Amino acid sequence: MPIGSSITVKVHALSLAQDCALLGARVRTIQYLTGLPAFELLRMLFSARHPAPRGRTPDSREWYHRANLLHRVEASVVIGSFTRMRVAGFAPADALVAAYQDYRTLYSRHCRISFDRAFDLAAHTSALWITCTRSFHMVRCGRCGCEAIDAASLRRSGPSSCPFCDLLQRLDRDPRLAASLKVHVPPCPEAWIRELAPGTQTSDGQ
Ligand SMILES: [Zn+2]
Numbered sequence: 001m002p003i004g005s006s007i008t009v010k011v012h013a014l015s016l017a018q019d020c021a022l023l024g025a026r027v028r029t030i031q032y033l034t035g036l037p038a039f040e041l042l043r044m045l046f047s048a049r050h051p052a053p054r055g056r057t058p059d060s061r062e063w064y065h066r067a068n069l070l071h072r073v074e075a076s077v078v079i080g081s082f083t084r085m086r087v088a089g090f091a092p093a094d095a096l097v098a099a100y101q102d103y104r105t106l107y108s109r110h111c112r113i114s115f116d117r118a119f120d121l122a123a124h125t126s127a128l129w130i131t132c133t134r135s136f137h138m139v140r141c142g143r144c145g146c147e148a149i150d151a152a153s154l155r156r157s158g159p160s161s162c163p164f165c166d167l168l169q170r171l172d173r174d175p176r177l178a179a180s181l182k183v184h185v186p187p188c189p190e191a192w193i194r195e196l197a198p199g200t201q202t203s204d205g206q
Contacts, residue, residue, distance in 0.1 A: 014044075019097050021045040023104070023115040026053045032129040033093040033119070058117045060124055061135045064149060069170065070181075071112050072163040076138075076148040078103045078118045079125055083138050083147070086126065096122050125149065141165060 013034040020030045027041050034041075046052040064075060081102055085095035100118050104111055113121075122128065124135040134152045141148060141162040148162050171178050 016093055016097060017041060017045060019101075020115065023097070023100055024053060025115045025119070026055075026057060028057060029116050029119045033096065053116075058114070058120045060117060060120045064121070064136065065151070069163055069166055072149070073167055074103070074107060074111070074113045075117070075121055076146070076163055077106070078113055079121050079136075079149055080138060080147045082118070082122050083125070092122070092126065092128050121149070125152075144168070 013036055017030050017034045017036055020033055021041075025033075027038050027046075030036070030041050030045070031038055042052060060075075064072065067075070078099055081099035082095050085099055086092065090098065096119060099122075100115050103113070103118070119129070121136065123130045124133075125137060127134045136149050137152045138147045139150045140146070141164065144162060144164050146162065146164040148164065150160060154160060167177075
């Protein structure tokens with residue numbers, strides 16, 4: 001190992017740990033992403049005034065299929081971004097942090113997907129960190145062109161139920177849903193899709 005490279009690795013892990021903590025990650029999640037021991041993370045990142053998040057860790061394998069529409073849309077946005085960053089060559093932990101930061105910027109008013117949930121979804125989509133099994137994969141919808149999470153056991157040309165298409169249909173007839181999103185529905189559905197899932201291609205390939 002070249003001189004200084006172990007220091008570079010450690011500094012990167014510490015920086016990543018800090019980013020994860022700022023995004024609300026549990027100690028267990030930060031441990032998996034950085035490889036740093038729990039006692040070190042607790043000492044450096046948390047205090048009596050700023051305690052580590054507690055509670056049950058998410059398990060998304062069943063959750064996603066029972067989740068409401070807005071949760072499925074936002075989960076697909078985060079994991080779609082994570083998957084594209086992985087394809088572009090980002091390391092898994094860096095891809096997840098960057099994807100979640102983008103998602104927080106996009107949904108600054110109300111993020112329905114926690115960082116720990118995004119970690120669990122990414123793990124079960126890419127067989128990383130906590131599992132060797134892919135429970136999900138990303139499938140591009142033939143109608144709207146967005147990529148959505150679907151069960152990995154059901155390989156098909158498009159998602160069983162595209163949450164982006166479902167949302168578009170419901171926005172037309174459910175004003176309370178539009179009000180809850182505090183959005184103006186553009187006259188062109190594809191403009192709305194681009195706003196929902198940036199980075200995805202619309203059906204005309206733009
Ligand atoms: Zn669709």
